[in-house]
Amino acid sequence: MRVAIACDHGGFQLKQQLLAYLRSAGHSFQDYGVFSEESVDYPDVVLPVAEAIARGACDRAILLCGTGLGVSIVANKVPGVRAALCHDTYSARHSRLHNDANVLALGGRVVGPGLALDIVTVWLETGFEGGRHARRVGKITAIEEKYAPRRS
Ligand code: RB5
Numbered sequence: 021m022r023v024a025i026a027c028d029h030g031g032f033q034l035k036q037q038l039l040a041y042l043r044s045a046g047h048s049f050q051d052y053g054v055f056s057e058e059s060v061d062y063p064d065v066v067l068p069v070a071e072a073i074a075r076g077a078c079d080r081a082i083l084l085c086g087t088g089l090g091v092s093i094v095a096n097k098v099p100g101v102r103a104a105l106c107h108d109t110y111s112a113r114h115s116r117l118h119n120d121a122n123v124l125a126l127g128g129r130v131v132g133p134g135l136a137l138d139i140v141t142v143w144l145e146t147g148f149e150g151g152r153h154a155r156r157v158g159k160i161t162a163i164e165e166k167y168a169p170r171r172s
Contacts, residue, residue: 021048021079021080021144022048022049022077022078022079022080023048023049023050023078023079023080023081023082023144024049024050024052024069024072024073024078024080024081024082025038025039025050025051025052025081025082025084026051026053026054026065026066026068026069026081026082026084026091027053027054027065027083027084027085027091027128028054028060028061028062028065028084028085028086028090028091029054029056029058029059030062030084030085030086030087030127030128031083031084031085031086031126031127031128032054032057032084032128033057033128034084034126034128034131034133034136035051035084035128037133038082038084038136038137039051041137041140041141042140047144050078052065052068052069052072053065062085062090063090063094065091066083066091066094066095067094069081069083069095069123070094070095070097070098070101070103070123071098073095073098073100073123074098074099074100074101079122080122080123080124080143080144081095081122081123081124082123082124082126082140083103083123083125083126084125084127084128085125085127085128086127086128086129087127087129087130088105088107088125088126088127088128088130089105089125089127091103091125092104092105092123095123095125099164099168100122100164101123102119102120102121102122102123102157102160103121103123103124103125104119104121104123104125105125105127106124106125106139106143107126107127107130107131107135107139108135108139109135109138109139109142112124112139112140112142112143112146113142113143113146115143116142116143116146116147116148117146117147117148117149117153118149118153118156119153120148120153120154120157121143124139124140124143126139126140
């Protein structure tokens with residue numbers, strides 16, 4: 021699984037801790053930055069990652085800002101992205117089982133590293149249940165097509 025990860029300054033510390041985990045767990049990942057705690061605008065950080073998900077250049081992405089709200093709002097503007105803001109493992113598991121979330125958003129100022137690692141582990145390891153949930157996810161895609169038809 022190809023995982024992308026990115027943050028703004030509010031998620032930088034937690035991203036550093038997640039990177040160490042991804043490395044030790046043997047995940048293949050690409051770090052899209054940022055690489056310091058200098059203040060940046062989260063839409064600028066999120067867009068390249070959301071576009072990488074949309075064109076299939078990566079399978080999953082983890083996005084971090086102070087609350088996780090800004091990055092999730094931006095990511096969900098890009099058709100093909102299903103970003104889930106999860107600060108507990110139950111939501112993380114169900115974002116995969118039921119919503120086939122391809123982006124996990126986390127707030128670096130909301131959760132500590134221990135809980136964040138559990139959330140990431142569950143989120144990366146859980147598959148999509150399909151069935152009735154596939155029908156519902158298909159309806160999300162249909163809404164995207166209605167408001168932002170893909171150009172070919
Ligand atoms: C930056 O101060 C903060 O607004 C940002 O990290 C994020 O929480 C926005 O949603």
